[in-house]
Amino acid sequence: MNSKTRTALTAGVLAVALGTGATVQASAGTTPRSVSGKPSDNITRIADFYGAYIDAVTDENSGGLGKALRSHYLTAGFQKELNAWEEKNHANGVLRAQNVPLAWKVTDNGTADYTEAVITLTWSKSSTTKLIVDMTRGSHKIFHIGEKGIDGK
Numbered sequence: 334m335n336s337k338t339r340t341a342l343t344a345g346v347l348a349v350a351l352g353t354g355a356t357v358q359a360s361a362g363t364t365p366r367s368v369s370g371k372p373s374d375n376i377t378r379i380a381d382f383y384g385a386y387i388d389a390v391t392d393e394n395s396g397g398l399g400k401a402l403r404s405h406y407l408t409a410g411f412q413k414e415l416n417a418w419e420e421k422n423h424a425n426g427v428l429r430a431q432n433v434p435l436a437w438k439v440t441d442n443g444t445a446d447y448t449e450a451v452i453t454l455t456w457s458k459s460s461t462t463k464l465i466v467d468m469t470r471g472s473h474k475i476f477h478i479g480e481k482g483i484d485g486k
Contacts, residue, residue, distance in 0.1 A: 375448035375468045380439040382406040382475065383427075383452060390425065390433050403427070408474045415478070428454065429464060429480055439466075446470070451481060 370377030382402060389398040403412055415426040424431045434454035442449040442465070452464040467477035 372473075375470065375473060376439060376441045376450055378406070378473050379448070379450045379452070379466055379468055379475070383437050383439060386427055387433060387437060390428070406475050408469070408472075408476045411474075411476045411478075427478060429462060429478070430454070430456075432456070434462075447476075 370380065372378065386399060386402050389395040389402060392398075403415070407415065419426045428434065434456055436455040438453040438455075440451045440453070442451050444467075447470055448468045450466045450468070452466055454462045454464065456462065463481040465477070465479050465481050466475055468475050
């Protein structure tokens with residue numbers, strides 16, 4: 334038995350003897366990640382929507398999940414507005430694009446009467462798009478999605 338094996342075995346036996354247990358990371362050298370949120374927080378809700386929506390669009394066999402997510406997270410009026418935008422622009426109105434981003438990030442942009450967030454969609458190492466997303470405080474519904482700097486925001 335070499336010294337590394339003996340040290341690992343001793344540490345494991347000691348941990349069990351002390352009642353603390355031993356944990357092993359699946360990938361050596363990586364830091365565990367965590368994500369948290371709460372349903373009463375609009376930034377969490379916007380992040381949940383974008384994460385689930387991008388997954389639904391990416392997973393081609395997701396059935397009507399994208400439509401169901403829109404129905405749940407967007408106001409009825411904005412759903413109609415978004416459909417008209419998509420018809421005119423031949424693109425996905427939630428993503429403001431014809432393809433699906435590689436990554437996304439949601440940042441609180443504040444406001445008093447409603448929540449405004451900046452969504453950064455990453456398309457490649459050197460290409461990102463920033464969107465403004467507005468959500469009501471009471472009903473937690475998205476009522477506006479637009480490109481930052483283009484539609485008056």
